[in-house]
Amino acid sequence: MPAWICRTCGVQYPDSAQPPGGCAICLDERQYVGWGGQQWTTMAELGGDRQVVIREEEPGLSGVGVEPAFAIGQRALLVQTPGGNVLWDCVSLLDDAARARITELGGIDAICLSHPHFYGVNVEFADAFGARIFIPRADEQWIQRPSPRIELFDDDAEPVPGLTLARIGGHFDGAAVLHWPAGSEGRGALLTGDTITVVADRDWVSFMWSYPNLIPLDEVTVLDIARRVERFAFDRVYGGWWGRVVVADGAAAVRRSADRYVARIHGERP
Numbered sequence: 146m147p148a149w150i151c152r153t154c155g156v157q158y159p160d161s162a163q164p165p166g167g168c169a170i171c172l173d174e175r176q177y178v179g180w181g182g183q184q185w186t187t188m189a190e191l192g193g194d195r196q197v198v199i200r201e202e203e204p205g206l207s208g209v210g211v212e213p214a215f216a217i218g219q220r221a222l223l224v225q226t227p228g229g230n231v232l233w234d235c236v237s238l239l240d241d242a243a244r245a246r247i248t249e250l251g252g253i254d255a256i257c258l259s260h261p262h263f264y265g266v267n268v269e270f271a272d273a274f275g276a277r278i279f280i281p282r283a284d285e286q287w288i289q290r291p292s293p294r295i296e297l298f299d300d301d302a303e304p305v306p307g308l309t310l311a312r313i314g315g316h317f318d319g320a321a322v323l324h325w326p327a328g329s330e331g332r333g334a335l336l337t338g339d340t341i342t343v344v345a346d347r348d349w350v351s352f353m354w355s356y357p358n359l360i361p362l363d364e365v366t367v368l369d370i371a372r373r374v375e376r377f378a379f380d381r382v383y384g385g386w387w388g389r390v391v392v393a394d395g396a397a398a399v400r401r402s403a404d405r406y407v408a409r410i411h412g413e414r415p
């Protein structure tokens with residue numbers, strides 16, 4: 146039986162003869178049902194006209210995307226460390242070429258996910274590489290494809306030695322970031338998906354309850370997100386799409402972006 150994938154959000158559901166009645170991720174107000182109504186596909190069908198692309202972002206960090214783009218169009222990230230590799234976020238396709246390339250890069254020990262919109266086919270990746278999957282307990286309700294590989298955590302987890310997975314909330318209660326201290330030549334990198342999103346002016350980031358429907362967060366939550374990442378040293382911020390990277394001085398970018406957001410909520414303009 147096929148494991149169905151929602152064509153709008155790219156999240157995979159369990160094996161079933163018939164597709165699910167609806168996609169819980171897309172029925173939530175932070176997403177939307179596709180304009181043509183709910184549609185489903187499978188990994189086999191996607192592999193017919195799409196491929197996984199893997200490109201180095203910087204030494205020790207590779208982007209993992211799908212071309213042509215599918216659903217939300219995010220790219221995941223594979224972090225290589227001496228203590229094991231972490232796949233940060235996920236996509237909706239794993240093909241043979243990607244499986245071979247990821248094996249060359251050292252495989253995957255753990256999969257960590259910023260939030261449910263980027264769950265993709267994480268169980269397929271985990272089964273292929275024998276990886277653990279870390280999901281915050283606060284987002285347990287959003288797990289669509291259960292697996293014995295899933296481990297729930299509360300606020301922090303250490304998926305491999307030296308990396309910190311931190312739940313900082315906002316976009317989802319369980320929205321998380323991954324801190325990679327060795328990134329950016331030892332100055333540190335924060336992998337954020339769109340828990341903290343890198344915007345078009347890459348000296349800045351933003352924070353939203355819903356990105357497609359443009360529903361903002363409140364002042365207390367935005368300031369809490371900024372406060373929760375202050376304990377990490379990081380120069381770069383890797384957002385959830387190709388090119389969405391704050392390339393330097395990332396910690397200051399998060400701070401000033403939170404302050405600007407709150408200022409605009411209060412009606413203060415430049």
Ligand SMILES: [Zn+2]
Binds near residue numbers: 153156170
């Ligand atoms: Zn969906």
